[in-house]
Amino acid sequence: MPRAKRSKQYRKLMEQFSMGFGYRVPYQVLVDADFIAEANKCKMDLVRRLEDTLHGEVKPMITQCSMRHLYERKSEPGVEAAIEQAKTQFERRRCGHHPDEYPEPLSALECIQSVVDPKDNSLNKHRYVCAINDDAVRASIRQIAGTPLLFIRRSVMIMEPMATVSAKIRSKDEKSKFRAELKTVVGGKRKREDDSDDSDQDGNEKQGTGKSDEPEKLEEKKKSKKRKRGRKEPNPLAVKKKQPKPASDGQHSKAPEANEAGANEADAAETGQAEAPKRKRRRRRGRGANKAGGDATTEEATVTPNTANSTGEAPAVVSNTANAEE
Structure with missing residues (x-):
């Protein structure tokens, strides 16, 4: 597995431990004698590598029994450097196994298990991260719920995936939280922000008036305050x-004429001029009447402008004259 992918996996794993079991930085890392001896053998910067693996600050710790194991292996190459590092950089964790009572140090399994799970209830109360290189000890500590485990193989620090016991407890807690949320939603205890604001306003009004509204009125208010959801207009x-449609030929020809007529009427109204008066009819006396001395009357039909012939000639004057008595 590539280094970047493995680092991402370790970060997610520590996030799961922090959410499920309450791990916080700085992480308390409990180291045994074999782990620190292997790290010095590989010339590994132990504190820095722990921080890179756990993605956070660490607080390395070592028990009194593990220190006594290191002193027993002092003759081995590289153990002296491990002892000096444990003295200077590691915090001493008192396990209660004093040399007066226990002339020989307890095994790593008994000592670390008594520190991690002092009451034997399979719970890591103080949230220790165990860095153990022994497979048998790691298999025993794996039964304690919520315990991250580290070990070194071929100068590479590896973090074990979450144990089955820890995964079951974590899934059980998540299901219980989910059921609690469902109960609150079904019971009606959980409200939206708008409903809470409305209820606060109603409560203030009730305190001022000293009367409570009827349930029917409350239902009507809630219905009226519901947001309308539907298709939104553009x-x-x-x-x-929208642009107007082009007019047809007949309408197009009539439109300018109507416009011209309206314009002429508007001009006439503005100037105040009336239409030209019609020509009046006039009576003319015939020549024969003058000769007769005026005994006979003459009648003459006036020429109207509409009596023009189709040829364009002026109409003839029609006259009825009474012949005078000779």
């Missing part, structure tokens, strides 16, 4: 305006 500013 933005009127973004909609293109």
Whole structure:
């Protein structure tokens, strides 16, 4: 597995431990004698490598029994450097196994298990991260729920995946939280922000008036305050305006005439000029009447402008004259 992918996996694993079992930085890392001896053998910067693996600050710790194991292996190469590092950089964790009572140090399994799970209830109460290189000890500590485990193989620090016991407890807690949320939603205890604001306003009104509204009125208020959800209309500013349709030939020909007529009427109204008066009819006396001395009357038909012939000639004057008595 590539280094970047493995680092991402370790970060997610520590996030799961922090959410499920309450791990916080700085992480308390409990180291045994074999682990620190292997790290010095590989010339590994132990504290820095622990921080890179756990993705956070660490607080390395070592028990009194593990220190006594290191002193017993002092003759081995590289153990003296491990003893000096444990003295200077590691915090001493008192396990209660004093040399007066226990002339020989307890095994790593008994000592670390008594520190991690002092009450034997399979719970890591103080949230220790165990860095153990012995497979048998790691298999025993794996039964304690919520315990991250580290070990070194071929100068590479490896973090074990979450144990089955820890995964079951974590899934059980998540299901219980989910059921609690469902109960609150079904019971009606959980409300939206808008409902809570409305209830606060109603409560203030009730305190001022000293009377409580009827349930029917409350239901009507809730219905009226519900948001209408449906299809939204488009933005009127973004909609293109409709253009008028082009008129037909007949309408197009009549339109300018109507416009011209309206313009003429408007001009006439503005100038105050009326239409030209019609020509009056006039009576003319015939020549024969003058000769007769005026005994006979003459009648003459006036010429109207509409009596023009189709040839364009002026109409003839029709006259009825009474012949005078000779």
